[in-house]
Amino acid sequence: MSRSSDRGQTDPLAALVAVAAVGLALSAYGGLLGDVLAPATPSPAPPLDSVTDDLAPAGVADPQRLAGLSVGETTHVSLAVRGRSWSVGPTPPEEGVRHARRRLPIRRANGTVDAGRIRVTVW
Incomplete structure (x- = not known):
């Protein structure tokens, strides 16, 4: 029989890789979304x-x-x-x-x- 403290655990390296993958995916999505939603011709900014x-x-x-x-x-x-x-x-x-x-x-x-x-x- 297994102890209850052994359940639900994962390797720390796998958890870090998963968090890094989610972070990279969110930043790529945000960068692409910003490029898509940017206006085609920017309005002139006063100098x-x-x-x-x-x-x-x-x-x-x-x-x-x-x-x-x-x-x-x-x-x-x-x-x-x-x-x-x-x-x-x-x-x-x-x-x-x-x-x-x-x-x-x-x-x-x-x-x-x-x-x-x-x-x-x-x-």
Whole structure:
């Protein structure tokens, strides 16, 4: 007669192999499912980081740098601080646009720095 403690046990190596196989199968399924459900043409993401780096290389944006900023035909960049605003690029359409904005220190004309906003619109 067998003891009750011997029942229901399995070799530890077989259990580890089974757990690894299930983990690999789930990760492969998740990766393939993500590829299948991904949109065919990704929507354009506003290039906020690159524009911010161009306008504020030292961390403070200078509105005078907007004049030298090259934006595409489908990009509009604006800076705003304390009721003043500066912008470059064509006027965006009413719909079908994506916005990205961030708080950013902006140097005003009199040399002071105030908290402002940068906004990049892409369509």
